[in-house]
Amino acid sequence: MLTLTRVEEAMTKGVGLGTSPGEEPARGRPDRESRETVGTVTVENPRMVCRGVNVFYGDKQAIRNVSIDIGRNEVLAMIGPSGCGKSTFIRCLNRMNDTIEGCRVTGEILLDGVNIYDRKVDVVxxxxxxxxxxxxxxxxxxxxxxxxxxGPRIHGLARNRAELDEIVERALRKAGLWDExxxxxxxxxxxLSGGQQQRLCIARTIAVNPEIILMDEPCSALDPIATSVIEDLIFELRTQYSICIVTHSMQQAARVSQRTAYFHLGDLIEVGPTDRIFTNPRHPLTQDYITGRFG
Amino acid sequence: MSKTQGHPRAGKTPENSRTIAVVRASLPRRYRSERRFRLLGLAAVVLSLGFLALMFASLLANGVSAFRQTEIRLPVHFDPEVLHAEALAQADYGQLIRASLGRLFPDVEGRRERRELAALVSSAAVYDLRDLVMRDPGVIGQTREVWLKAGADIDMAVKGHFRRDLPEAERRVSDRQFAWLERLAAEGRLEKRFNRTFFTAGDSREPEQAGIWGAVSGSFFTLAVTLMLSFPIGVAAAVYLEEFARKGRITDLIEVNINNLAAVPSIVFGLLGLAVFLNFLHLPRSAPLVGGLVLTLMTLPTIIIAGRSALKSVPPSIREAALGVGASRMQTVLHHVLPLALPGMLTGTIIGMARALGESAPLLMIGMVAFIVEIPKGFTDPATVLPVQIYLWADSPERAFVERTSAAILVLLAFLVVMNAGAIWLRKRFERRW
Known part of the structure; x- marks a missing residue:
């Protein structure tokens, strides 16, 4: 009975069960050279499950053995220094890496129990x-x-012009752009202005009604005001979508996300609830990054 | 400088001031070389424009007179004795002209004089008379004033290309003919009128009867074949190579070969056409179809190269955006990449077509250099093209073909200008990069 309420509570808060701080097994501080992921990578009832993902560009390995779950209605932030592979990893999640010549992905990325890299899976x-x-x-x-x-047009989501108008309006409203x-x-x-353009791109993405939205540093080309508008938007979108966001800004990760993953040179170093990562990072590398010793 | 030096808080070290001194000392030299370079560029532009102006001036000076043709107004009596209703096409129209000239100059006696008199009017004028009678048989029995073409030599004489101070034996127009011409001019029977024949007729051995319409039609059919084949094939090849093909050794090989093909002398394509289209496939000789095929081979590399660079210049973010919302590769290309690349592709195509329009060497190889009087009506009729026509006329000995050569070049250049203007217009229309 008690467990059930906790599940419910977790669901309403939109945070996966496994990610609540209490569930995380307390371990000793890992060695600086250790590249094993610290923290709990799994969540209850995940949307997407990545296991042992490796990415190669030609002979160079860009991602090494990354395992992580993406929960329902959560914002997962991926942080790390430049070139750590966070963008590469997020692009694996909808196979955008397919367009890159010489890029090879191994491991499993399951969406609804199906490996998206399976030969039978259609990228469209x-x-x-x-x-x-x-x-x-x-x-x-x-x-x-x-x-x-x-998007709705090529997928045939609207039967007529009126329906299409409605989809467009709904998407623009959700992206907070309609009034403008x-x-x-x-x-x-x-x-449009840079911030409006980015919200237009978000509207374009949600018009197709996806389950997961990947955002690759969506605010890096925007000024602080436009950034805060987008951040508010991400916060609202979380109620309907799972969101993965790659960001350079630790403040942004802290503001918008529930869980944070720290990447370092192709390794997933640490995963945990955002509060915990920022207040009590376990891995020395995470600690260095959070405290600004490099990055 | 003194101002900054007087500022103690500027924090100038001796090193700073030294750097500034060195920079300042080098400035005059830098500006001098910049000025030199600018002048050099300006001189190059002025020189090329000057030569262009020279070329146009000489072409215009030589060619404009070909747009007007000397004509003689004669009172022709359409004699029913000569024009039998059942054989109008075969009637002796020359007799009508000779009779009318005889009435104008009754004092001319002797075979030689009469022949000289008859030579005032072009030997081709009989066809104009015949056409007039065939169109309107009602004129038979009447006398009408008719403008008839003067002979090519007479035309040249009237336009002042023959010097009268030469001995009569060295001239193609005799003193008697000059005297007659003066009388005709005084009576208002001699005029330089717009040369319709030049724009409506096919080639002819008689300069006054020769026109460029045959060559223009031939060029049109040839270029139509070239455009219809090379644009779709070129665009498809560029799209495939740029958007779909896996980059690797084979695509590298193809790329090198396409670049090499673009540099192959055009006559080689003519030989290829001769070997493949005529000797192997047995397509008709001198036909625009074969000419178009040969020119397609020649223009394809240009179009493919231009198309690929146009596709390359489409920002990858557009492709990502389309793929990101779930467009298939084909949809991405058709909906987003191709429309953005189209202006560049069109420019490349028009450049290739302009080159094809001016090409003569490969067409000589497949027999488009033949003397063809008939105006081609289709893709398999024997035809020639504008540059080949120019080449043929430039080779002709008659003085009257000199101005026609220049005039034909003017027409060819006008076509090129129109095509380039079309290219710019198309590019402006499609270039909606908001």
């Missing part, structure tokens, strides 16, 4: 399920409306 529905927002706002050189309508663009839907999307 996968990418509709796992949407992505990129570092630089990249709206199509088309109107605001067309930008948002493109409702009078200029047919003006070029590239004419």
């Amino acid at each position: 529905p996968l990418r509709a399920q796992v949407g992505m927002v990129f570092q630089k706002p990249n709206p199509f050189p088309k109107s605001v409306y067309e930008n948002v309508a493109y 663009v409702k009078d200029r839907l047919h003006e070029p999307g590239t004419g």
Whole structure:
């Protein structure tokens, strides 16, 4: 009975059970040279399960043996110094790495129990399920409306114009952009400000109704005000989607995420609830990064 | 400088001031070389523009007169004795002209004089008369004033290309003919009128009867084949190589070969066409179809190279954006990459087409150099093209072909200008990079 309430509580808070601090087994401080992941990588009832993921660019190994779960309705932040492989890893989750010549992925990434790297899996529905927002706002050189309508249109989500209009409006509202663009839907999307463009890209992603949204440093090209607008948006989107966000800013990770994963030179060093990672990092490397000794 | 030096808090060390002194000392030299370079560039531009202007001026000076043709107004009596209703096409129209000239100059006697008199009017004028009668048989029995083309030599004489101070034996126009011309001019029967024949007729041995329409049609059919084949194939090849093919040894090999093909002399493509299309596939000789195929081979590399670089210049973020919302590769290319690359592809295509329009060497190899009077009506009719026509006329001995050569070059250049303008217009239309 007690367990049940805790599960419920965890669900309503949107945090996976396994991630609550109490569940984490307390271990001794690991060695600085240790590359074994510290903390609990699993969550209860995960959305996506990654096990033993390796990524190679040609002969170079960019990701080494990463295992992590992505929970439902949580924001998972991935932090780490430049070149640590966090972007590479997030791009594995919807197979965007397929477009890179010479990129090879091994290991298992399960979505609804199916390995997305299985030969039989089609990337088109996968990418509709796992949407992505990129570092630089990249709206199509088309109107605001067309930008948002493109995904639903190619997937045939709307039966007629009215339905499409509704989808576009809903997506723009969810992205918090509707009030700003409702009078200029047919003006070029590239004419918006940087922050608006990035929210337009988020609207474009959620118009397809994905289950997971991947964000690869979505605020790195934006000013602080636009950044805070996007952060608020991420906080709200969490109630409906699972979100993975790669970020350079530790403050941003602390503000928006429930769980944080720290990457270092291709290894997943530490995973844990964000509060715990920032207040009590266990691995010396995590500690160095959090305290600003490098990064 | 003195101001900063007077500022104690600027923190200037001796090293700073030394650097500034060195930089300042080097400035005049830097500016001098910059000025030199600018002048050099300006001189190059002025020189090339000057030569271009020179070329146009000489072409215009030589060619403009070909757009006007000397014509003589004669009172032609359409004699029913000569024009039998059942054989209008075979009637002796020369007799009508000779009779009318005889009436104008009744004092001309003797075979030689009469022949000289008849030579005032082009030997091709009979066809114009015939056409007139065939169109309107009602003129039979009447006398009408008709403008008839003067002979090519007479035309040249009227345009002042023959010097009268030469001995008569060295001239193609005799003193008597000059006298007649003066009389005709005084009576208002001699005029330089717009040369319609030049724009509507095919080639001819008689300069006054020769026109460029045959060559223009031939060029049109040839280029139509070239465009219809090379644009889709070139774009498809560029898209495949750039967006779909796995980069590797084979694509590298293909790339090197395409680049080499773009540099192959065009006559080699002509030989290839001769061997493959004529000798192996037995396609018709001198046909625009074969010319178009040969020119397709020649333009394909240009279009593929231009297409690939246009595709390369599309930012990868657009591809990622489309793939990220779940577009398939084909959708990404068709909906986003291709529209953005199209302006560049069109530019490459038009450049290739302009080159194909001006090409003559490969077409000589497949027999498009033949003397063809008929205006081609389709892709398999024997035809020639504008540059080959220019080459043929430039080779002709008659003085009147000199101005026609220049005039044909003017027409060819006008086509090139129109095509390039079209390219710019198309690019502006598709170039909506918001």
